[in-house]
Amino acid sequence: MNFDRQLISGQQGLLEKGILELSRQDAELARLLDDEVVRQHNTLSLVASCCTVDPRTLAASASALVNVTAEGGPGKRYHAGCLNVDKVESLAIERAKSLFGAQYANVQSHSASNANYQVFSALLKPGDTFLGMSLDHGGHLTHGSPVTVSGTFYKAIGYGTTDEGLIDYEEVRRLAHEHHPKLIVCGATAYSRVVDFARFREIADEVGAILMADISHIAGLVATGLHPSPVDHAHVTTTCTHKQLAGPRGGLILSGRDANDIVPGFNLPFSRILDRAVFPMMQGAPAVNIIAAKAAAFGYAQKPEFKQYITRIRHAADTIADAFNAHGYEVIGGQTNNHTVLIKLRGELTGTIAEEALEECGITVNKNRIPGETRSSFVTSGLRIGTGALAQRHMDEIGCKKVVELVCRILDAVHIVSEKEYRLNPELRDGFINEVQSVCRDYPILSYTQ
Incomplete structure (x- = not known):
């Protein structure tokens, strides 16, 4: 009995108890999980979207916060019992803003794809035109592929690269002036060179478009200054929190100097419109245990x-x-x-x-x-x-x-x-x-x- 009481005292006890009970009561699943650890250690991963999560981030993701329902945001929840959730989410927000030099951050998105669609739903109406990088030239599915929501609900125009494999900025400018998109998406999933976010903003301003930067694959480089940051060039920046950040699988929405600017046609600032797009438009209760893991990852990323x-x-x-x-x-x-x-x-x-x-x-x-x-x-x-x-x-x-x-x-x-x-x-x-x-x-x- 004393041992059981010790196990259930605090976060460490809960984790130890869970591991023991899983191995004792569900040996089949426990074995599969152990097999995956062995596989990862004995194989070489060259997958661009994969990194090994730090044990401290794993611990945060397995925390007791998973038991809490917390629709809404810090200080404005639709459920009771969110005192510690509010503190954790506020910590994650402040760390994200500090890490990327942003004025606004929303840490609730379940994935980068969700974050992208939340931005689309906030700023576009069905049938509106946006400009994104073609999948064949390195863009992501959510940047306009016809098999996705982005390419089905909106009119997606694709831009590409030159024969040398570089983004064709003149093509981007030509297409922007031809189609007058409401939104331009920059960023990629399979592009190996530097993205000129300042140049994209110039093109967006020329045609009165909103610029969104997706930095899911280069977030670590941006956070450490090894790649130019889009945060004060793009009106909105999105990223996942795994890949280079080596955090939990989730999404993040940021905004820099434009965060408090009024969006034409909405009479609300970007920050308010983006918050509403995440909740209640696209998501219900956030995964607050994953928000805690994001806070842990953002903290490590500043070391x-x-x-x-x-x-x-x-x-x-x-x-x-x-x-x-x-x-x-x-x-x-x-x-x-x-x-x-x-x-x-x-x-x-x-x-x-x-x-x-x-x-x-x-x-x-x-x-x-x-x-x-x-x-x-x-x-x-x-x-x-x-x-x-x-x-x-x-x-x-x-x-x-x-x-x-x-x-x-x-x-x-x-x-x-x-x-x-x-x-x-x-x-x-x-x-x-x-x-x-x-x-x-x-x-x-x-x-x-x-």
Whole structure:
């Protein structure tokens, strides 16, 4: 009895009790969760959207706040019992504003996609025109793909990149003047160069459009000053809180110098309109345990160790890009200025085959469409490589080059049968697995704050 009382005293006791009871009473699920930890340690993740969450953030996400219903915002809830929730959410808001130099922050969005749609619903009416980056050229699904809400409920006009893989700002200007969009979206999911947010704002101002920047893939670089910030250029900035921030899976909406400006046609400032779009328009009660995890991640991101981690991401990306170039692969854009390296595959090798063959050997990547793509989204002609997880392994130049060399050897060993089918010699595969696991032992997963 004394042991039970000790277990249930405070957050640490609750977590320990939960882990013990899960292992005792649901061994099947507990085993699967343990298997995933083993998988992550024994494989190399080159997925641009994945990082390892710090244990302190995991603890916050598993907190007792999950028991609280808290519709509304700090100081204005529709439920009782929110005294500590208000303090936690206020802390997350202030940390987010400090981290990104913003005047406004909403930390309730369940994901970056939700955050994007909340901005759309706040500022656009169904059928309104907006300008976003084409999926084939590096944009995100929510930036206007016809299979999503953004491309179905609104008139989405896509802009792209030049033959050199750079955003075609003249095309953006031409399309903006031709279509007079109410909103312009900048930011990408598979773009490896610097985004000129100031130039986008100039174009938006020329046509009277609102500018939204989606920095989900570069939020860590922006927060540490290793990429220009959009916060005072864009009227609204959105991001997820995982990827480079290595926090929980969730969304964040920010605004800088425009936060308190009145939005034409609404007679309300951006801050008020955005708050209303999150709740009650698009979401009910927030996941307040995840808000606590966001607060933890924002706190860690302001420490010197975090900038060291982001710096390792950049160095690893440069090394990876140079190594693929040396192995004869075309790097879209020629180089990288962030954590992403987008490569064009050679010959008949497709993205889906490359992705599956590499995963079979213990390396995870994303197949990806490339400029001038002729294959479907389920096949593709490219791969998107990210270096966040490698940086968390503190991988040096030697290690990064070894990873690229392994990737190239695996792809060279693949026998192509069709666009989606291949064969890989089992003995070669087993040898590759052993080599991957050897690299994992040499560079074990470390917390990004170490």
